[in-house]
Amino acid sequence: MEYLATIGVLIAIYVILSSSYDLIIGYGGLSTVAHPIFFAIGAYTAGLLAIHSSLPAPLNVILGGMAAMVASVLLAASALRVSGDYLLIASLGFQLGLLQLIKNLDFTGGPGGLTAIPGTVTGAARTPFFLVVSGLLAVATVLGIRAIVTGPYGRAITAMRDEELAFTALGRDATSMKIVIFAIGCGIAGTAGGVYAYYFQYISPDQFEVLQSAAILTMVVLGGMGTTFGPVVGAILLLAIPRAITFLNLPPSIMAPTQGIIFTVLVLLFLFLRPAGIVGLSRKTL
Amino acid sequence: MLYTTRRNVLGAATLASLNLPAILRAQGKEPIKIGSALPLTGSQAGYGKDFDTSMRMGAKDVNDAGGIAGRPVEIVALDTQAEPQLGINAANRFIEVEKLPMFFVSWSAVVKAVAPIANRDKVLALNNGANAPEIAHLGDYVYTTFPLADVDVTKLARYMYDTLGKRRAAVLYINNDTGIDAAKLYRDTFAKAGGTIVAFEAYDPKATEFTGMLLKTRAANPDTVHIHGLTADTPQVIAQMRQLGMAQRVTSYSAAYNPKILEQLGPAAEGLIVTSLAPGVNDNKNVQKLLDRWKAEQNRVPNGLPYDQYQYDMVWLTKALYEYLDKKSTPATGDTLKEALLTIKEFELPMTGKMIIDGHTVNKPVYLLTVEKGAFVPLATLT
Structure with a gap:
């Protein structure tokens, strides 16, 4: 049961990550791959504060989210003057550069990572506690983003995404809107990073590399980009399927290729049969 | 060279029949599961899969010798891809699903990632392949059987x-x-x-x-x-x-x-x-047997032979720990296994020779x- 609860915590964290990423890339149309680095900023801020300060854990998590938000504004203020491919390259450079910095600083633990992050809750209640906290945060994130995108501001966001020239011709400030979307999405990712650091008590730069960007992007695309529940479905599928396959108890020589093949076939099938994402197409079908 | 003569066949049959009751006894009882978290896919799989093969060879030999305290050994290997997050998943599964009181883990980042879980759940995590010096300071339930850098x-x-x-x-x-x-x-x-x-x-x-x-x-x-x-x-x-x-x-x-x-x-x-960090073929005749077996069963020599010797030996180390507890009629938990590890302290292992557990480190020639x-x-x- 606790094993499932641990996977539940991880799924909840990735629902927060993929949903906040969908706000940026799906609704805002901002091509960025740097989402994991804001997750990392939140995780490292909360982890370092947990080790070196006596501040309460919730405050450290919030500060992690704020640090990510500040970093995202710094990136956005310069990078959002450009868009499309240039933004993609700028975000990638930001991610790789910051990861190099983390790897080469002693106080972050360098490439070996940050160990000995204190656990806030101990005993049998620990995992259920984190499951409830991360679950509530995931629900709040999904509903919060839904509230944003279905309201008047959301319509402005999609208008900006679909026709930026017309949007600015109407006197609206596209850049400030992009910065706000980017800051909200990255701030949420940073908060998820704080929860991650407290729950798993170990973080390393390798966990926030470009491969992580690809994983979160796949969750969003597979579930349905620009939909409320698409990233939720994508996160659940992409985290649950590989773990479920291990329960087939196949010999390692068969398990290793089988796991890769089954996973790849499933992703390709979904993308061929439902190119707009699982949730995206089902909405059309309805 | 051993020729297949009537006398040799009869001798082998007699030896096998003498050991048969032990093997049958071992097969009839609930197995002792050994958890092993290794990269079976990904960039490090070349090593990880060979480590798994060597550990399974060790398990086969222990089972052929009557198992552990009359119980057969079963390897439960889970893939980590040498990634911390998958290592965490493996550790949680060992503890929560398989209910194992002890498991083996390799690769420094993975050992560090699973350390908080082992310490929290009081389950013994034994590093058997990573060598980062920091591993000696990862907590009360994380030990190494592999010499650090x-x-x-x-x-x-x-x-x-x-x-x-x-x-x-x-x-x-x-x-x-x-x-x-x-x-x-x-x-x-x-x-x-x-x-x-x-x-x-x-x-x-x-x-x-x-x-x-x-x-x-x-x-x-x-x-x-x-x-x-x-x-x-x-x-x-x-x-x-x-x-x-x-x-x-x-x-x-x-x-x-x-x-x-x-x-x-x-x-x-x-x-x-x-x-x-393990003796070679000139220092220990068992190593040549392991190499010959690899050539016979896999048509090649293993990647990273010394590491494979440790993997093979970990089944024998597990046997020593469980049999120590069995003699004391003590159930196997993270605490009792840790106590057994520190009390026995010196292990004579078939492939790597004498291993002395010196607190959270191991000293070897x-x-x-x-x-x-x-x-x-x-x-x-x-x-």
């Missing part, structure tokens, strides 16, 4: 200064937790012995081109170069060194004791000195090998 690297640095008379060393290392701490150990030991570190250069784990770093090193004029990298990058660094006309004697650690390095480098590997005429040959044993 401070064992072989320090002895190697002293050997280069004291025995081979090298005075100017360059240290090139991969910028991750495999390379950083070990490179610092080499640097500090060599300098403390009286030598001079003329270059201390890190390279990115994803780098494939090392010319800039090597030109800088060449200009520093070292008389030996220590490379602390992984199997993927070390041959490339050595090959590019030779292309740039650097003929200095190169040293590395146990990851470079690998037949693939000889295949990749050819004559450029000549003179390379590597460490091994270091076997140096060098490449001569395209093969690794023993150079020295450092105790």
Whole structure:
């Protein structure tokens, strides 16, 4: 049961990550791959504060989210003057550069990572506690983003995404809107990073590399980009399927290729049969 | 050579029948599961899969010898891809689903990631392949059965200064937790012995081109170069060194004791000195049997033989721990297994010989090998 609860915590964290990423890339149309680095900023801020300060854990998590938000504004203020491919390259450079910095600083633990992050809750209640906290945060994130995108501001966001020239011709400030979307999405990712650091008590730069960007992007695309529940479905599928396959108890020589093949076939099938994402197409079908 | 004669067949049948009751007894009881978290897919799978094969060979031999306290052994191997997050998943599954009181884990980042879980759930996590010195300080339930970098690297640095008379060393290392701490150990030991570190250069784990770093090193004029990298990058660094006309004697650690390095480098590997933390075929006759078995069953030798010797031996170490508890009629928990590990302390293992658990570290002799005429040959044993 606790094993499932641990996977539940991880799924909840990735629902927060993929949903906040969908706000940026799906609704805002901002091509960025740097989402994991804001997750990392939140995780490292909360982890370092947990080790070196006596501040309460919730405050450290919030500060992690704020640090990510500040970093995202710094990136956005310069990078959002450009868009499309240039933004993609700028975000990638930001991610790789910051990861190099983390790897080469002693106080972050360098490439070996940050160990000995204190656990806030101990005993049998620990995992259920984190499951409830991360679950509530995931629900709040999904509903919060839904509230944003279905309201008047959301319509402005999609208008900006679909026709930026017309949007600015109407006197609206596209850049400030992009910065706000980017800051909200990255701030949420940073908060998820704080929860991650407290729950798993170990973080390393390798966990926030470009491969992580690809994983979160796949969750969003597979579930349905620009939909409320698409990233939720994508996160659940992409985290649950590989773990479920291990329960087939196949010999390692068969398990290793089988796991890769089954996973790849499933992703390709979904993308061929439902190119707009699982949730995206089902909405059309309805 | 053993010929198949009527007498040999009868002898073998008699021996088998004598041992048969033990085997049958072992098969009839609930198995003792040994958890093993390894990279079975991904970039490190070349090692991980071989480690798994060697551990299964150990399990087969233990089962053929009657199992552990009359119970058969079963290996539960879970893939980590050498990634912390998958390591966490494996540890949780061992503890929560398989209900194991102990498990084995390798690769430094994975060991660090699972340490909080082992400490929290009071389950014994035994490192049997990673060598980051920090592993000795990961908590009350994390121990190592594999010597950490401070064992072989320090002895190697002293050997280069004291025995081979090298005075100017360059240290090139991969910028991750495999390379950083070990490179610092080499640097500090060599300098403390009286030598001079003329270059201390890190390279990115994803780098494939090392010319800039090597030109800088060449200009520093070292008389030996220590490379602390992984199997993927070390041959490339050595090959590019030779292309740039650097003929200095190169040293590395146990990851470079690998037949693939000889295949990749050819004559450029000549003179390379590597460490091994397990006895070789000349030191322990069981090692040749393991190699022969690998050749017979897998048609090749394993990647990283010393590491495979440890994997094989871990089943025998588990046997010693469980049988200790069985004699005391004590149930196996993380606490009792830890107590058994620290009380027994000295283990005589078939492939790696005597292992002394010294708190959170293990001290072992270091076997140096060098490449001569395209093969690794023993150079020295450092105790």
